[in-house]
Amino acid sequence: MNSTRDLEALIEMMAKLPGLGPRSARRAVLHMIRKRELLLTPLADLMQQVAVTARECLNCGNIGTTDICDICASEKRANGLICVVEDVADLWAMERTAMFKGRYHVLGGTLSALDQIGPEQLRIPKLLDRVQSENISEVILALNATVDGQTTAHYIADQLEDRVTLTSLAQGVPIGGELDYLDDGTISAALNARKAL
Amino acid sequence: MNSTRDLEALIEMMAKLPGLGPRSARRAVLHMIRKRELLLTPLADLMQQVAVTARECLNCGNIGTTDICDICASEKRANGLICVVEDVADLWAMERTAMFKGRYHVLGGTLSALDQIGPEQLRIPKLLDRVQSENISEVILALNATVDGQTTAHYIADQLEDRVTLTSLAQGVPIGGELDYLDDGTISAALNARKAL
Numbered sequence: 001m002n003s004t005r006d007l008e009a010l011i012e013m014m015a016k017l018p019g020l021g022p023r024s025a026r027r028a029v030l031h032m033i034r035k036r037e038l039l040l041t042p043l044a045d046l047m048q049q050v051a052v053t054a055r056e057c058l059n060c061g062n063i064g065t066t067d068i069c070d071i072c073a074s075e076k077r078a079n080g081l082i083c084v085v086e087d088v089a090d091l092w093a094m095e096r097t098a099m100f101k102g103r104y105h106v107l108g109g110t111l112s113a114l115d116q117i118g119p120e121q122l123r124i125p126k127l128l129d130r131v132q133s134e135n136i137s138e139v140i141l142a143l144n145a146t147v148d149g150q151t152t153a154h155y156i157a158d159q160l161e162d163r164v165t166l167t168s169l170a171q172g173v174p175i176g177g178e179l180d181y182l183d184d185g186t187i188s189a190a191l192n193a194r195k196a197l
Numbered sequence: 198m199n200s201t202r203d204l205e206a207l208i209e210m211m212a213k214l215p216g217l218g219p220r221s222a223r224r225a226v227l228h229m230i231r232k233r234e235l236l237l238t239p240l241a242d243l244m245q246q247v248a249v250t251a252r253e254c255l256n257c258g259n260i261g262t263t264d265i266c267d268i269c270a271s272e273k274r275a276n277g278l279i280c281v282v283e284d285v286a287d288l289w290a291m292e293r294t295a296m297f298k299g300r301y302h303v304l305g306g307t308l309s310a311l312d313q314i315g316p317e318q319l320r321i322p323k324l325l326d327r328v329q330s331e332n333i334s335e336v337i338l339a340l341n342a343t344v345d346g347q348t349t350a351h352y353i354a355d356q357l358e359d360r361v362t363l364t365s366l367a368q369g370v371p372i373g374g375e376l377d378y379l380d381d382g383t384i385s386a387a388l389n390a391r392k393a394l
Contacts, residue, residue, distance in 0.1 A: 003261035003262050003263040003266050003267045003270075004260070004261045004262070004266075004267070005262075006243060006246050006247050006250060006251075006262055007247060007251065007260065007261070007262070009243055010240075010243040010244065010247050013236065013239060013240045013243055014240070016236060017225045017228060017229070017236075018221070018224050018225055018228050019216070019217060019221040019224060019225060020216060020217070020225070024215070024216040026286060026289065027215050027216060027286070028214040028215055028216060028217070029247075030260070030284075030285060030286055031214060031215050032214070032244070032247075033247065033251045033260060036248055036251070039210065039213060039214075040244055040247065040248045041244075041245075041248045042210060043207075043210045043211070043244060044241050044244030044245045044248055045245075046203060046206055046207045046210055047207065047229070047237055047238075047240060047241035047244065048238075048241045048242075048245070049203050050203050050204060050207050050226075050229075050230065050237065051233055051237045051238045051241055053203060054203075054204065054230045054233070063201075063204065063227070063230060064200035064201045064204070065200050065201070065202075065203055065204070066200040069200050069201075070200045070201070073200075087227075088227060089223060089224065089227055092223065
């Protein structure tokens with residue numbers, strides 16, 4: 001159809017977003033067209049803007065609109081702590097807790113022999129530089145508890161041994177978690193790391 | 198945070214789309230930024246375009262980029278049949294089957310005393326006009342099998358009585374449907390409308 005070519009194209013494009021399929025993309029597009037002034041136009045403008053301004057922080061790999069992200073730019077965050085995460089989404093998750101007052105380093109993935117991803121592809125050299133230049137005292141390895149994640153953590157630990165204190169996130173029962181639904185590994189980890197009340 | 202203000206705004210806006218929440222909106226935005234040339238920029242451009250060009254067909258209420266949609270514009274579709282649907286999404290669903298060769302009329306909702314939605318709010322007068330002007334022989338009421346939908350169907354049927362043939366979609370067991378999972382109403386309807394093999 002000619003008069004709906006743009007619509008079809010928009011729906012097709014929306015359907016490529018994670019979490020959206022053809023059906024939900026159609027729903028979303030119709031919803032946006034109904035709320036043109038409130039949703040469609042501002043959303044389009046914001047996307048245009050972000051497409052131009054979004055960039056990775058040259059220091060830590062966080063995504064923002066400046067060459068050096070606010071966290072790296074802020075002197076307050078220079079407390080000798082670096083939290084190493086796989087992905088920007090992990091960084092944002094940490095930030096939402098507002099518990100961590102140090103800086104971050106986003107690897108951008110995990111080591112993987114299969115996908116030929118080595119230290120150079122992962123901003124690991126940059127991390128080693130930063131440990132020197134920002135005289136870091138502790139590196140928190142907040143990598144996912146997957147095989148690749150832990151392999152990467154071990155590699156980094158080897159590189160930084162006896163240069164800084166290395167820590168990792170505690171493992172155990174998640175808040176609100178029910179033992180019955182937890183895997184054996186998590187339960188044993190929580191049991192080994194049990195603490196006195 | 199200053200350097201992520203645009204990102205936050207974009208995520209917030211995306212989270213307003215049906216089917217997306219804060220978490221999936223974050224995932225979608227990160228995905229778009231990673232695929233900037235392939236996804237973010239073209240998506241923004243398409244949205245800009247649709248925001249400007251999208252409009253309702255003055256004749257049937259279908260959404261397109263022209264004052265009269267392709268279906269109403271095409272003489273091939275003028276076969277004396279009009280299929281009345283609640284919503285544009287329903288029209289698109291019908292079109293995907295490519296079974297119906299007539300034209301459509303989108304009511305834009307259903308009669309509802311509570312929400313003070315009467316015939317005037319629903320493009321029903323326009324439907325009555327079209328039955329005359331496009332000398333329609335049959336009106337297919339393809340409204341949802343909800344209470345409001347059926348109320349609306351009855352109202353339209355009253356208006357058009359003895360002026361055209363009125364039909365509605367057959368009710369029965371959906372293709373691939375399992376009796377065990379169907380409601381009693383559907384099963385009885387299918388039983389009453391049983392046909393000889």
